[in-house]
Amino acid sequence: MTMLNGFTFPLNDPIPIFVIVLFIILLAPILLRKLRIPSIIGLILAGMAIGDHGFNLVTSGSIDLFGKAGLLYIMFLAGLELDMAEFKKNRYKSMVFGFFTFVIPLSLGFVLCYYLLHFNFMASLLVSSMFATHTLVAYPLASRMGIAKNEAVTITVGGTIITDTAVLLILAVITGSIEGDLNQQFWLKLGFSFLLFSLAVLAGFPFVGRWFFKKIKDDQTTHFIFVFAMVFLGAFFAELAGVEGIIGAFLAGLALNQLIPHTSPLMNRIEFAGNALFIPFFLISVGMLVDLKVLLKGNQALIVAGTLTVMALSTKWIAAFITQKIFRYSAAQRNVMFGLSTSHAAATIAVILIGYNMEIIDEHVLNATIILILVTCMVGSFVTANAGKRLVVEESNSVPDIINIQERMLIPVNDSNQTDSLLDFAVMMNASQKKIPVYMLSVMQDEDRLKEKVVLNNKNLEKAIKHGAETDTKVQAVTRVDLNMADGIRRAVKELLISDVVMDWPDKSSTATGFLFNSLFGTTTQNVLNGVWETVFVCRFRYPLNATAKIILVLTKNAEYEIGFQHWVKRVVALSKQAGARMQVCCTADTQKAFAGELDKSKVSAEISYHPFEDVEDFLVLAREIRSNDLIIAVSARKGTVSYHSYMETMPSKLLKHFEKNNLILLYPEQRQSEYLETGVQPEDLVLTPIQDQIDNLNKLGRAVKRIIRRKQR
Structure with a gap:
């Protein structure tokens, strides 16, 4: 004692x-x-x-009452x-x-x-x-x-x-x-x-x-x-x-x-x-x-x-x-x-x-x-x-049907300097003749002088609204009062029936405290992806999109089995046509077949080439073929879904490291939300990354050995 x-x-x-x-x-x-x-x-x-x-x-027995309950x-x-x-x-x-x-x-x-x-x-x-x-x-x-x-x-x-x-x-x-x-x-x-x-x-x-x-x-x-x-x-x-x-x-x-x-x-x-x-x-x-x-x-x-x-x-x-x-x-x-x-x-x-x-x-x-x-x-x-x-x-004999029929885009506003480029991107992804509405979302905490801050924020967004009006796009400023940005985005997506969320690429925290906080509790982007199951585009633009020469689209294995496959294919092809850029699709043979089938179904003509790619984790070998004016779109996935792979955890950092001068987009397709039948189970409890990492490493080693054997046989 x-x-x-x-x-x-x-x-x-x-x-x-x-x-x-x-x-x-x-x-x-x-x-x-x-x-x-x-x-x-x-x-x-x-x-x-x-x-x-x-x-x-x-003391033993001091919490017996609550334990029994x-x-x-x-x-x-x-x-x-x-x-x-x-x-x-x-x-x-x-x-x-x-x-x-x-x-x-x-x-x-x-x-x-x-x-x-x-x-x-x-x-x-x-x-x-x-x-x-x-x-x-x-x-x-x-x-x-x-x-x-x-x-x-x-x-x-x-x-x-x-x-x-x-x-x-x-x-x-x-x-x-x-x-x-x-x-x-x-x-x-x-x-x-x-x-x-x-x-x-x-x-x-x-x-x-x-x-x-x-x-x-x-x-x-x-x-x-x-x-x-x-x-x-x-x-x-x-x-x-x-x-x-x-x-x-x-x-x-x-x-x-x-x-x-x-x-x-x-x-x-x-x-x-x-x-x-x-x-x-x-x-x-x-x-x-x-x-x-x-x-x-x-x-x-x-x-x-x-x-x-x-x-x-x-x-x-x-x-x-x-x-x-x-x-x-x-x-x-x-x-x-x-x-x-x-x-x-x-x-x-x-x-x-x-x-x-x-x-x-x-x-x-x-x-x-x-x-x-x-x-x-x-x-x-x-x-x-x-x-x-x-x-x-x-079970999947064909590409699954899209679930979200309503088409509305949401752009959370963090940095007013990036608003125009995100808005341009949203407008260029519209494949239909009818202009889809775009909502500019600001999330504020409930505090003194809230009304004045809302008025000031709407005034700051007037430039973006006028910019959208020039392209005949209906842009509407929306303000939500919530605890944090992620919760505000989640609620806005549900209330406004949003189909696509276009977000700015988050900057790395510059302070040790900020890094520790984000590592424990997650960044805003991570928290949004855990709660928003619609299509999410995480964008980092270094130059205007109309200067894009080529779009490099990197697809993960099984991407065609996600319910949002049709939706984002239509978006990306529309972006290619609007930007006047040819597209190179890097994927497996099965995914290429599904992608081409979707293009035939929609009767869209676009300049598209395919690059066979069995191991998407090694897509960085394409670096020597990519120029600074190329747009890289990497299709990722949320944890536990059909197309998720463990290497996606490090994909953002690898993209930033090797393609620092390029425009980058991480695309998270619409996916099915989890249902829970057991209390106390959290999404993080179901992630077996260390085990999966070792299995992936063994698979990579096996593929490398096979390639060496093939070369010797030749």
Whole structure:
């Protein structure tokens, strides 16, 4: 026990405890994502640091109330966020997959734990049921690549309902039997109480919910408090029935599933409260129980961790393989099913933590589970990302249709000196006879003399408006009051139905503080790309566009499978014609075929040549062919999408380094926005850049070796 300025460690005072925990919730995910550690694992590691087995800063049990609330909240959201409509559509196939992904891990896991690891019966049953559950951590990747409606994905999501419900039933038996034997009286008592409790929740909660939402209207706070109360009421009913409270919370989520639309403001508030407060508190409380020093005391803990992880991965793959053979799915569909169902996170932590608190399992299994969660989440995300790209190619017999029919351009104004060049670029990309509207957006913070600043800003934009009028383009000044530039742009894109955003290339921060801030929290451009899914052009102009001699268009592999492909092709070809510049397209053979097909479809005549380019990362070899008056357009992509590759992270810096005197444009096509079925999952959690980088390096090495062999053969 140590003293610091009157404070005694570990802390008992709730105020400093809250300060420490809240700053952990704020900073731990941001810092650890830079190390590619998922935020779920990051918060657990932070809990380990401040707990009894770390620096002993916080008293064990001091955040139990919030931790318990977070545990119930996780299971409530697991039931609330399940897509019951998709489950009903493919319920029979979902039941088949749910059966295999539950029974196979449960049975093989029990054999492993009971006969090889020599756990007792209850511990073996609990750990093997943990193998059966899964968390849809990688679902946002499937959503972002546009395969969320593929049957392999929908039955995997539906199978989650089956396996999670079955696992919780086993947990009810385990917890109910702790105080008694598994005799006939136990089964009758547990069966009757569980049936009564289930009917009360599944039948009573929807009835009460409909009545409440019908009578109490337009009171957002009351609606949230009502839902929150129902979560804990369901947990209380479960404990009265002799089972764990998380079962009641899960059933409460299922009961209210149809009453709370997934896109409603109420759902947004429910998820916000969980992600911001309750679930992080729960994950930190789990970390405070973990002692990774046990792993260093001997081989037993490492053997348990490795064995459990291998069993968790292999049994989920077997379940996906059998389902593939029954329904005759492709290998890509099988791998997508495996990738989605192999991740263990929220429900796994809940089940294992209850077993640890009831002393069914020891600290070896608890520590091994943390390692299992980290490995399976990484493997699941990696497999889903790679198999999803192959599935997109299998499904895409033609270029996908454009989604955004409305054509409107938005130019965020940062530097008035660049406004005219950005406006000229927007006007020259218009391929239609009808002039499309262009909005000049200024984002300001709410402060004193705001009205005067808005008037002054509009006056400064009068020059740009007159400049647009000279080309018969309707230019309109728009002012948004928001917290920052990125949020203002996101809201303006939604409100004005924008199809294209034209942004100025951001300057590098000149100060050390600015560089650190941007590296941790992201630049404005990065934050805009994370929230705006329409076509975005990031431009750096050194000279007028009409002086362009040639346009070098560099396309990444799979660019033709993005939903915005048609749209930006039309824009770039129009720019080529307006600027009077010929175009050289550098791409793979498949992408060239799609690009040429799009030109034939639109019946556009343009001076275009093609340069075969299999490895887009090496496009810098073109430097000797590029002159200072050439415009370089590099088609990039957002993380996790079909055409995304890891080298895109360094593409902006390479362009600036090697083509400092050229006009440069980074083009981000319109892509599908991610949908999230699992709470607490952030986009950054799904990026496996270090692993992908090494695979890309191996592929590059392999291609280099093949080229050397070909040369020798010649």
